[in-house]
Amino acid sequence: MSDLTHTHFIPYGRQDISEADVEAVVEVLRSDLITQGLAVPQFEQAVVDYCGAHHGVATSSATAALHVACAALDLGPGDWLWTSPNTFVASANAARYCGASVDFVDIDSRTYNMSVEALAEKLAVAEHEGKLPKIVMPVHFGGQSCDMAAIHRLSERYGFCIIEDASHAIGGRYQDKPVGNCRYSHVAVFSFHPVKIITTGEGGMAVTNDAELAGRMSRLRSHGITRDPALMVGDPDGPWDYQQIELGSHYRMTDIQAALGLSQMQRLDEFVTNRRAIAAHYDEELAFLPVTTPHQRSDQRSAYHLYPIQVGDATTRREVFQSLRDAGIGVNVHYIPVHTQPDYEQFGFGWGDYPEAEAFYRRAISLPMFPRLSGGEQQHVIAEIGRVLE
Template sequence: MNKNNFFKQTETPKSKNIDKSQNSQLKYYYGRQCISGDDIQAVTEVLKSDLITQGPKAKEFENELSKFFGAKFAATVANGTAGLHLIGLALGWKQDDIIITSPITFLASANCAIYAGAKVDFVDIDEKTYTIDPNKLEDKIKSYSSKNKKIKAVVAVDYAGHPCDWKSLNELKNKYDFQLINDFCHALGAEYENDIKYAVKYADAVNLSFHPVKHITTGEGGAVLTNNELIDRKIKTLRTHGMTKDESILEKNDGPWYYEMHEVGFNYRITDFQCALGISQLKKLNKFLEQRRTIANFYNNYFKDDERFITPFVASNVKHAYHLYPLQIKFDELKIDKKEFYFRLKENGVVFQVHYIPVHLQPFYKKNFGFKEGDFPISEKFYQRELSIPIYPSLNEEDLTFISNAIVTTLNEMK
């Protein structure tokens, strides 16, 4: 079957067993890049040019990102973690500031506060959307207020590709006066209230990642979107060692080569050949999204009638981008060990990942901030049940049938 021949599904095929004899070398992983000849050609052209870094492609990629996502400004950076770091610095986070995020996210969503010397706290997820719960957030804000403390910022994660409840978050931002950041790395191309350009409308800054498992890739790489010129200017200065040639702020000017450093920055730049790949990939984002949604629909149909599984919920005002397909299995009720299930499923040809180990349970956060098991029960239960199963554009119907059958067969074997 042609990998690019996407299917229209009315009934999802199922079989009780998988053919292990055909599976000795076969392995499906939760995500992978999708690179084609035109991507390679775009990179090759830059590699043959005079400038393979700090050339014109970064600016071109920034312009394309701004256009696609409706942002006034875009700044490319070395990776998504660098983007979050620079956002915190650009927003002026400092010692004793309180930054709130979700426990169900990658470490960088919380670590960015630590980089700035700030303090981290968490708010549990909504049980349906797996994104930060606005009601619990307001409770947390009120709790701090009762102690004469105020939160500085909220880093809200559009987990798996499902947008947060941004209207509610924005109302809280206006009510309690805090900064709002969208950790948008999972949600490129998602829609909120029928708007693919929603992210910069609600957030002060929006963070993107172009890691190979994301919707589009530059190998490593990221970007920060914003409608605030001061934030953009700060990030673009800090990503290049804090150097500036802006004549309006130079203390003197010895000539065209002259630059000054007014504050310590970092080498968080991205190369031109990475940006060339990003430009090429961005042109395919809509196609990639269509394919991911088709895959998700297949899985939804396959698992929906089996009470052992919980398939991802999608709110009525949202169009999911499906960076991940977070399938929950009720291991606790089935009295099945998740670790054993992992190894058995791997033997059957499918390797899942788990997104995520709740950040508050990491030894660093337990030791330094006093978090413990039971602090955020919805996130902890979600972690115990969640597995991210393969979802990437090159999967076809035959692949998905095999993957789904392998999951069910392995579960049946462990009864």
């Protein structure tokens, strides 16, 4: 039994805010511009420089970034978007905001990411039925990239666009390149929610190597408005003129948020290194317990937003989950499969549709994972898991 008291609550995720972060935000608050100033483009540049992409479009959330990415790729009524059932509902909802239809591809039982084999089989059937997707949205679950090279090869065969939902994965690497370089995709999207790798409070970003796509996403985050005379209908009335040339949304990030993100970027590698060390210790200590720990592909370097284990069966999971919560450990479950949500029943989805995602869900528990998780806190978590499973 750990010497930590049950009154010491350990969350599954927590932001890491330094004095430098606070000072960066205060500097913007004391400036003339707290939104649409210099901090947003500086933050965008810092992210694309890190990832090796060419353009970044910061938004009010990752959901907003997914939406504008789908809209910029002209996803609409009559089109299909395929994503993973093992994700937060935002991945699938982004397609519905565009009036498109959603379908899912089951996961790989080891990585918990979209199964390339299942995708290939589903594409072959869809081609025969004339229902190929316009967009496939792989989700880098927990911080580990999907097999993007293989998915890209399928896109060349079947003609779909790719949006990487990399909400969990900034700081991760695939084939020794940063996640978000967009070598194998049209767009990659990051989340900066407080429990993610870096935070802007709330916020997201779409990165791309396509200048035209970046320009359109930038307009769509700001009502579809342009001040560029080359894009206007007719001649401008004057230097003050602007035109709404398509329907967009109000998805802008503030300079206050961007200043925090820009400061956090300076510690991104440190955050990921700490998360990976914590994961390695979990791997070592839990190897002697009847749990399944996350599998890591040899060509990956996960950012470890999450550390999900699998225990026994659904009954065991409930007992372990509640016991850990009672011990002051804020474990969570990621994710309830999207296709089982009540709002998705109207489309004919239900339990039994995607067996691997459902099997993972029934046994999954996300353990505490954040950069400042102390050695004592982690040992308390490990000790309590051992105690419960005994």
